[in-house]
Amino acid sequence: MAVLKVVEWPAKVLETPASEVKEFDDRLRTFVSDMHETMRASNGIGLAANQVGDLRRVITIEIPHMGKEGGDDEEPKWWHNKRFTFVNPVIVKKSGTIKWQEGCLSFPEVYDFVERASDVWVKAQDENGKDFEVHADGLFAVCLQHEIDHIDGIVFFKRMSRLKADRVKSKMLKRGNVNVEA
């Protein structure tokens, strides 16, 4: 197991669509564990393979239940505190709308509101190639759509108004200048 390096925008891999996974072997399973470990180490609730520089359609999600003080419902939902791995995920149905202030490990310190579907039904495979389907709502639905966008090469500012997107881009580009490595 290893913590992988999370790439930041404007890395090109973040805007490149990932390819379907066809081989469900030990290499894939190791990669999936590394993604989970990386996500935990970075305090993220979702991670897409593109964010660690890999172009396979793999997503990991784990949303801790924060309780009332963390702005959560008192009772955890079925999807809280669970490790999810989605390989080749496809949204088969969506409904409703939800606005959530999103962050992204590839955009440190950037948070802004994005409107998405409040409910999504997603078909995918696990790391062993087994098919499954989930109905996600709330933050789980937001997170799934954010991560599926990643593997399609779509970063979250593409879902914002032009004005907000420009603000995010300039913030990131300024940050880039500050952190130029020697």
Ligand SMILES: [Zn+2]
């Ligand atoms: Zn992200």
